[in-house]
Amino acid sequence: MRRKSNSPYNFESSVQVQFHEVDSLNIVWHGHYIRYFELGREAFGEKYGMGYRALRAHNTAVPVVSVHCEYKRPLTYGDHAIIKAYFIESMSAKVIFEYEIFHAETKDLIAVGRTEQVFTKPETGELILLFPDFYKKWLEELKNSFA
Amino acid sequence: MRRKSNSPYNFESSVQVQFHEVDSLNIVWHGHYIRYFELGREAFGEKYGMGYRALRAHNTAVPVVSVHCEYKRPLTYGDHAIIKAYFIESMSAKVIFEYEIFHAETKDLIAVGRTEQVFTKPETGELILLFPDFYKKWLEELKNSFA
Amino acid sequence: MRRKSNSPYNFESSVQVQFHEVDSLNIVWHGHYIRYFELGREAFGEKYGMGYRALRAHNTAVPVVSVHCEYKRPLTYGDHAIIKAYFIESMSAKVIFEYEIFHAETKDLIAVGRTEQVFTKPETGELILLFPDFYKKWLEELKNSFA
Amino acid sequence: MRRKSNSPYNFESSVQVQFHEVDSLNIVWHGHYIRYFELGREAFGEKYGMGYRALRAHNTAVPVVSVHCEYKRPLTYGDHAIIKAYFIESMSAKVIFEYEIFHAETKDLIAVGRTEQVFTKPETGELILLFPDFYKKWLEELKNSFA
Numbered sequence: 001m002r003r004k005s006n007s008p009y010n011f012e013s014s015v016q017v018q019f020h021e022v023d024s025l026n027i028v029w030h031g032h033y034i035r036y037f038e039l040g041r042e043a044f045g046e047k048y049g050m051g052y053r054a055l056r057a058h059n060t061a062v063p064v065v066s067v068h069c070e071y072k073r074p075l076t077y078g079d080h081a082i083i084k085a086y087f088i089e090s091m092s093a094k095v096i097f098e099y100e101i102f103h104a105e106t107k108d109l110i111a112v113g114r115t116e117q118v119f120t121k122p123e124t125g126e127l128i129l130l131f132p133d134f135y136k137k138w139l140e141e142l143k144n145s146f147a
Numbered sequence: 148m149r150r151k152s153n154s155p156y157n158f159e160s161s162v163q164v165q166f167h168e169v170d171s172l173n174i175v176w177h178g179h180y181i182r183y184f185e186l187g188r189e190a191f192g193e194k195y196g197m198g199y200r201a202l203r204a205h206n207t208a209v210p211v212v213s214v215h216c217e218y219k220r221p222l223t224y225g226d227h228a229i230i231k232a233y234f235i236e237s238m239s240a241k242v243i244f245e246y247e248i249f250h251a252e253t254k255d256l257i258a259v260g261r262t263e264q265v266f267t268k269p270e271t272g273e274l275i276l277l278f279p280d281f282y283k284k285w286l287e288e289l290k291n292s293f294a
Numbered sequence: 295m296r297r298k299s300n301s302p303y304n305f306e307s308s309v310q311v312q313f314h315e316v317d318s319l320n321i322v323w324h325g326h327y328i329r330y331f332e333l334g335r336e337a338f339g340e341k342y343g344m345g346y347r348a349l350r351a352h353n354t355a356v357p358v359v360s361v362h363c364e365y366k367r368p369l370t371y372g373d374h375a376i377i378k379a380y381f382i383e384s385m386s387a388k389v390i391f392e393y394e395i396f397h398a399e400t401k402d403l404i405a406v407g408r409t410e411q412v413f414t415k416p417e418t419g420e421l422i423l424l425f426p427d428f429y430k431k432w433l434e435e436l437k438n439s440f441a
Numbered sequence: 442m443r444r445k446s447n448s449p450y451n452f453e454s455s456v457q458v459q460f461h462e463v464d465s466l467n468i469v470w471h472g473h474y475i476r477y478f479e480l481g482r483e484a485f486g487e488k489y490g491m492g493y494r495a496l497r498a499h500n501t502a503v504p505v506v507s508v509h510c511e512y513k514r515p516l517t518y519g520d521h522a523i524i525k526a527y528f529i530e531s532m533s534a535k536v537i538f539e540y541e542i543f544h545a546e547t548k549d550l551i552a553v554g555r556t557e558q559v560f561t562k563p564e565t566g567e568l569i570l571l572f573p574d575f576y577k578k579w580l581e582e583l584k585n586s587f588a
Contacts, residue, residue: 074272
């Protein structure tokens with residue numbers, strides 16, 4: 001159903017499963033993967049200069065408007081996982097990421113996912129309908145750095 | 148993109164937004180909606196006799212294999228929300244729910260979503276490929292009770 | 295070690311244990327009780343007119359500076375619990391609550407706890423060293439309403 | 442009020458504040474520190490061979506029966522923190538840790554805390570009143586390794 005993510009703009013983070021994340025079935029509760037996605041997305045943002053704080057410095061927020069996650073295999077307590085966040089170019093004024101989570105040792109695919117975010121003004125929540133200029137400039141530079 | 152859910156098998160729960168759920172943008176952090184879905188799903192299960200504990204009594208677990216959520220409007224601290232969980236009939240051996248979250252006072256649509264769960268044996272995680280008999284019997288009774 | 299809380303200024307809330315709150319030992323993970331305390335505290339505040347929003351309307355925040363919790367008996371999935379929050383008068387400029395959590399059916403004592411909060415200015419985090427006037431007025435009215 | 446922790450049996454972990462951990466006051470919500478303590482405690486256990494999994498291999502659980510946390514200074518989004526977990530010798534059959542959390546850059550003391558855990562049988566929750574033999578042996582070895 002889902003093609004493999006293949007954006008060149010990607011970044012890997014790692015996480016170790018904590019005790020409180022594991023449910024009574026002895027696997028990571030499915031809702032925690034939303035936090036893993038956020039961790040991967042923010043690590044990409046920090047690495048390439050467009051994280052939450054950089055956005056706030058431009059008086060812009062990017063609330064999530066869509067989340068999708070498919071679970072392939074479980075994680076359990078103490079497991080180390082790799083979160084691979086792919087920045088996906090968007091035609092409309094959105095920030096799109098796709099994610100792959102792997103078991104760090106077995107390399108098994110654990111989950112795949114996707115989030116979409118829109119640009120808003122933090123004080124009012126008002127939607128910004130076109131890519132902000134600072135963002136277009138950043139995107140240009142991102143592409144050049146990978147060219 | 149998403150049609151209106153219209154399964155007759157649905158149930159409403161309510162929730163009030165707690166302080167710890169609100170992020171630095173003063174809105175409920177998007178990951179908490181996965182908990183709201185679970186709350187609505189389990190309330191349906193408890194109401195109609197097929198919640199987590201009923202499943203465990205049949206030595207069956209139903210881990211979530213897919214989550215989707217679209218965010219329409221934000222919730223903020225103290226807001227009361229209605230979670231409407233729709234049980235969706237599935238051809239294959241899955242448990243499917245769709246969700247609508249409304250603001251309790253304004254009746255605004257806050258979010259829509261969908262989860263899919265599969266049947267497994269709790270000890271091994273082994274997939275159960277066909278609907279278990281006890282579940283087929285329950286489903287028959289659910290339909291009769293709505294007929 | 296801990297005397298029974300006996301402040302006349304108390305309020306009861308109820309909560310049902312959700313699936314995601316239960317850990318691999320099949321009991322509510324200990325960290326979630328901090329949320330239960332907050333729920334009980336905010337319900338008291340809402341009932342008596344001094345919750346988070348009332349405080350913000352007076353441009354005041356009350357960050358938690360101390361939490362204590364003792365766990366007596368476990369809660370498990372689906373359990374209903376009663377959270378009893380006692381407002382404790384303080385000589386210094388603090389907001390102090392004590393808590394008792396009971397199993398709703400067995401009436402067993404599940405946990406006891408205590409939180410202390412200080413008054414600050416939300417923009418700067420600066421400490422407010424004396425009880426604010428609006429708060430002293432509210433406290434006077436609270437006492438009168440119980441007299 | 443609280444003496445400085447000075448057990449020689451200590452271990453440092455690090456954590457970076459995630460977006461979802463920050464509340465509407467722009468600081469880490471106080472309940473998340475319970476997770477930080479757990480992270481520090483488990484990292485100590487993994488380092489010295491007595492983490493959650495080692496205990497389970499001995500058919501023993503160590504549920505938390507007491508948590509205390511004092512908050513000195515706030516953490517905010519993106520901050521790096523150091524969690525220092527001190528293993529404290531106990532006369533009675535308990536596992537006691539004390540914690541100090543520091544800001545990784547400023548070295549400011551952010552919070553201090555303490556947890557107590559008891560030994561139980563995981564299937565029944567029954568209390569184990571004396572230190573288990575495997576644990577006494579481990580403790581002896583821990584001391585020798587620091588001697």
